[in-house]
Amino acid sequence: MSTIFVTGATGYLGGYVLDELLRRSDAKLAVLTRASDAAQGKAKLWRALQMHQDIDTFRSYLPRIELVQGDLLLPKLGIDGAVYTRLVHEVESVLHVAASLNRKSSKACFNANLRGALSVIQLARAVADDHGLRRFSYVSTVAVAGIRNAETVFEDTAIEWDRSDYDPYARTKKFGEHMLAELLPDVDRVVFRPSIVMGDSRDGRTSQFDMVGALITLADVPLVPLRRDMRLDIVAADYVGEAIARIHLCEEPVHPVYHLSSGEQSPTAGGILDTLAPALRIRPLLVPAMGRPFEWLFRTLDSLPRSGVQRVGATMKVFWPYITFDTVFDNARVTETIGRPPPLFSSYGEKMYRFAKKVGFQYPYTPLPEEDA
Numbered sequence: 307m308s309t310i311f312v313t314g315a316t317g318y319l320g321g322y323v324l325d326e327l328l329r330r331s332d333a334k335l336a337v338l339t340r341a342s343d344a345a346q347g348k349a350k351l352w353r354a355l356q357m358h359q360d361i362d363t364f365r366s367y368l369p370r371i372e373l374v375q376g377d378l379l380l381p382k383l384g385i386d387g388a389v390y391t392r393l394v395h396e397v398e399s400v401l402h403v404a405a406s407l408n409r410k411s412s413k414a415c416f417n418a419n420l421r422g423a424l425s426v427i428q429l430a431r432a433v434a435d436d437h438g439l440r441r442f443s444y445v446s447t448v449a450v451a452g453i454r455n456a457e458t459v460f461e462d463t464a465i466e467w468d469r470s471d472y473d474p475y476a477r478t479k480k481f482g483e484h485m486l487a488e489l490l491p492d493v494d495r496v497v498f499r500p501s502i503v504m505g506d507s508r509d510g511r512t513s514q515f516d517m518v519g520a521l522i523t524l525a526d527v528p529l530v531p532l533r534r535d536m537r538l539d540i541v542a543a544d545y546v547g548e549a550i551a552r553i554h555l556c557e558e559p560v561h562p563v564y565h566l567s568s569g570e571q572s573p574t575a576g577g578i579l580d581t582l583a584p585a586l587r588i589r590p591l592l593v594p595a596m597g598r599p600f601e602w603l604f605r606t607l608d609s610l611p612r613s614g615v616q617r618v619g620a621t622m623k624v625f626w627p628y629i630t631f632d633t634v635f636d637n638a639r640v641t642e643t644i645g646r647p648p649p650l651f652s653s654y655g656e657k658m659y660r661f662a663k664k665v666g667f668q669y670p671y672t673p674l675p676e677e678d679a
Contacts (some may be wrong), residue, residue: 308440309334310554311397313378313426314404318514319445319503322547323403328367331555336372336393338383343678347373352674357506357513361675377381378404378422383429394432399441401554402426405479407516409624412474419478422484423542427489434493443496443554444486448539448565449476450499454633458570461563461639464499472627496559500546501567501635502628505543507649508551510657513669518662520625523618523660524590525582534576536632539567545648549640561639569637573651581655585663601626647651 310327314320315337327335341347351373355364374393377384385393404426406418423444433439451459452469471477483497503519505512512518524530546566553559573581573591584587604626607619641647 307332307334308398309336309372309393309396311336311338311374311393311400311429313338313402313422314445315339315488316350316354317403318354318464318512319500319543320403320540321357321513321547323401323550325355325358326547326551327401328370330551332370333398334370334372334557336374336397338376338378339373339402340377340387341374341375341383343375344373347375349679350673352678353671354360356672357511357669361678366641369413374456378425381425383422383425390429393429394436397429397439397636399435399439399443400426400430400433401443401550403443403445403550405445405475407474409473409628410620415474419482421630423482423485424489427486430490430493432491439490439493441494441496441554441559442490443498443550445550446479446483446497446499447476448499448501448567448635449473449628450480450483451633451635452476452480453627454631455527456632458634458636459565460501460636461499461561462567464563464565464635475623494559495562497563498546498550498553498555499563499565499567501539501541501565501572503543503546503566504540505542505654505658506544507654509545510654510659510661511669512543512658512662513671515662515667515669516621517625518658519618519667520621520629521578522659522662523622524629526590527578528588528590529593529596530575530579530590531600532575532630533594533632534574534592535574536630538575538578538629539569539572539634540578540651541566541568541648542651542654545644545662549644552655553640553643557644560643564640564643565635565637566640566653567635567636567637568648569641571647572634572649573655577652578655581652582659585656585659596649597630620662
């Protein structure tokens with residue numbers, strides 16, 4: 307039985323990827339988990355997978371999952387020496403999903419997205435030198451394309467080193483791609499660049515509410531400072547998870563880099579409001595000239611003492627560039643590989659809005675049953 311070493315599996319996107327790997331392969335999954343003991347690790351795993359599996363399905367997959375206690379930020383990933391040596395001998399491929407999405411903190415992004423990624427690459431290097439590594443898959447972001455406006459961006463021309471970056475997250479993921487290519491030149495590598503990952507196309511649920519909250523905040527105000535034809539490249543999390551797992555598992559991926567995005571099917575600001583209209587109390591007006599005043603408002607709210615209002619300002623300040631850059635990322639590669647384009651936002655956006663409001667922007671997690679702890 308082959309072994310896939312996976313990081314970030316207990317996170318939002320990682321849960322989708324892990325569920326797809328379990329359903330689409332019989333591989334053993336060695337999952338890096340920051341936990342004090344096995345019980346805490348199992349509880350974190352259940353928290354990540356309960357959106358995708360009932361408890362019986364979860365139990366049935368547990369024998370194929372090895373919870374590897376460690377920490378992305380520690381030397382050799384904080385993995386026990388004997389376990390690390392065994393993984394070097396057993397691992398067949400590596401799928402690195404873990405990252406810090408803290409767009410406000412250069413320190414957090416540097417530590418997780420560069421130091422942490424380097425440690426994962428060093429493990430992969432040891433595996434490759436020991437018996438060969440089938441593949442290293444790296445989850446990056448379309449934000450590596452830097453500051454753009456009204457463009458369609460293609461995989462092979464996305465990174466321009468002279469172009470400025472939006473934030474520390476984009477900057478560190480861009481260098482992470484570079485580091486991977488430099489340190490594993492002889493290993494089959496695949497880079498995945500998701501766009502704005504938001505919601506589940508099947509039922510509208512989500513357990514990550516930062517970007518969802520930013521979008522809903524805009525939809526709920528009387529005036530929206532966007533052009534009606536401005537595009538937002540939003541892609542459903544279930545499509546992204548499926549694409550990552552399927553391409554990682556396939557024998558020979560056609561391309562080294564994939565945009566996991568909606569491309570030319572990306573919704574416009576006007577289309578998003580049309581989709582959400584049945585759930586909105588008031589249909590907002592699109593007033594592009596209000597962009598500068600809104601930016602000032604977000605900065606002002608973010609400077610207030612910590613409160614609900616301050617958090618709204620902080621969230622909007624961080625995500626405003628991603629909402630307003632009117633850029634889409636060509637997705638012909640993933641569409642051809644998966645055999646279908648991603649679901650349209652119009653097919654699930656209203657369900658996502660209603661779900662987020664219903665749960666108060668907090669996913670209703672259920673604890674692991676005592677008999678499984």
